[in-house]
Amino acid sequence: MKASLLLFITLVIGIWLFSCNRNSTGVDPEPDPTKDLHRIATGELEKTLVTVYSDASLQTGYCRIYVLLKDRNTGKVLQKARIQMTPIMDMGDMKHSAPCENPQTGYAENGLFPCGAVFIMSGTWQLEFLLQELENGDAGKVVVPVQVAPANRLKQETGSDSAHYFLALVEPRSPKVGINTFEITIHQQESMMAFPAVTDVEVTMEPTMPSMGHGSPNNEHPIHKGKGHYRGKVNFTMSGAWQIALRVSRNGQLLLQTMFDLQVP
Numbered sequence: 001m002k003a004s005l006l007l008f009i010t011l012v013i014g015i016w017l018f019s020c021n022r023n024s025t026g027v028d029p030e031p032d033p034t035k036d037l038h039r040i041a042t043g044e045l046e047k048t049l050v051t052v053y054s055d056a057s058l059q060t061g062y063c064r065i066y067v068l069l070k071d072r073n074t075g076k077v078l079q080k081a082r083i084q085m086t087p088i089m090d091m092g093d094m095k096h097s098a099p100c101e102n103p104q105t106g107y108a109e110n111g112l113f114p115c116g117a118v119f120i121m122s123g124t125w126q127l128e129f130l131l132q133e134l135e136n137g138d139a140g141k142v143v144v145p146v147q148v149a150p151a152n153r154l155k156q157e158t159g160s161d162s163a164h165y166f167l168a169l170v171e172p173r174s175p176k177v178g179i180n181t182f183e184i185t186i187h188q189q190e191s192m193m194a195f196p197a198v199t200d201v202e203v204t205m206e207p208t209m210p211s212m213g214h215g216s217p218n219n220e221h222p223i224h225k226g227k228g229h230y231r232g233k234v235n236f237t238m239s240g241a242w243q244i245a246l247r248v249s250r251n252g253q254l255l256l257q258t259m260f261d262l263q264v265p
Contacts, residue, residue, distance in 0.1 A: 033068075037054065038053060039052070040053060040058060041146055044072070045134075047136050047138040048069055048138045050067065050129065050142045052066070052067055052127065052146075053065070053067075053112070056173070057149060058146055058147065058148045059148060060119050060122050060148060060150055060151050060154045061154040062154075063117050063118075063119060065085070066114055067113040067115065068113075069134065076136075078134055079107060079111070080106055080108075082106050083102060083103050083130070083132075084129070085102055085115045085117070085130075086127075086130075087100055087117045088125065088126045090126065094192070095192070095193075097192065098118055098125075098195060099117070099118035099185070099187035099195035100117045100195075103115060118166055118168045119148045120156070122149055122150040123147075123148060125147075127143070128141060129141065153168060153169040154166065154168050155168075155258040155260070157257075159256045160255055165186060165198065168184060168185045168187075169183075169184055169260050170185060172234070172262070177239055177264060178235065179218065179233055181233065182220075182231070182233060183232075184229075185227075185228045186198040186201065186248070196228075197227050199224055200224075201224075201255060202250070203247070203248050204221050204247045204249075205219060205244060207219060207242055208245065209237075209242050210241070211241060216235040219233060219235050236264045238264075240263075241261065241262075242262045242264055243259050243262075244259065244261075244262065245257070245258075246259065
């Protein structure tokens with residue numbers, strides 16, 4: 001009898017705990033896509049709240065940026081919109097932009113519209129978002145200020161063709177001993193406001209550890225994956241200070257050389 005009563009109480013408690021973890025509709029709540037992101041700015045349109053996130057604090061170099069749109073009246077997360085982001089650095093007597101990436105479709109991914117920017121200097125920037133075709137009928141422009149800290153993840157080089165290029169280190173963000181994804185972006189500066197992605201070059205990579213006088217095996221040279229992103233593999237065989245030398249060529253002719261320094265814990 002006591003065993004049956006104990007079993008009954010255990011079942012009741014289990015059902016109650018399960019119910020507490022569900023919302024009033026009986027459906028498990030959707031996971032929050034912004035849970036691990038940094039909120040960096042907010043803005044408003046007439047009908048829409050615009051919240052801007054990043055996956056880490058903004059620094060010079062490549063940064064992933066995400067836009068969350070919510071209807072101001074209903075709180076509904078909007079899944080359809082056309083978004084064009086433009087970074088602007090206002091230096092008083094002049095303005096300039098930076099390389100950027102906009103959502104490829106008019107639909108959110110897991111509730112967020114993914115963007116990207118290569119901040120070419122530290123300081124106060126403005127992110128201009130032109131929002132169109134929102135599913136709640138709203139449209140307009142939102143401008144938000146953001147702070148960008150200095151970081152050693154960006155190289156500016158003049159190519160053998162006399163053009164100016166920006167190379168940004170995307171991965172690894174947290175280097176580790178062993179095989180790491182290695183990814184960079186390459187953009188060319190055409191004007192103060194135009195930085196098109198470079199998609200037609202060949203990149204070779206050589207990691208070395210100067211303090212130990214050796215390199216590493218099993219590396220894969222970065223190849224173009226789209227939108228100026230070049231991805232390969234780098235092998236760090238031990239912890240310490242590493243240098244990754246890059247040679248960028250076009251049609252077999254050397255265009256530029258540069259190097260990234262990484263500390264592997």
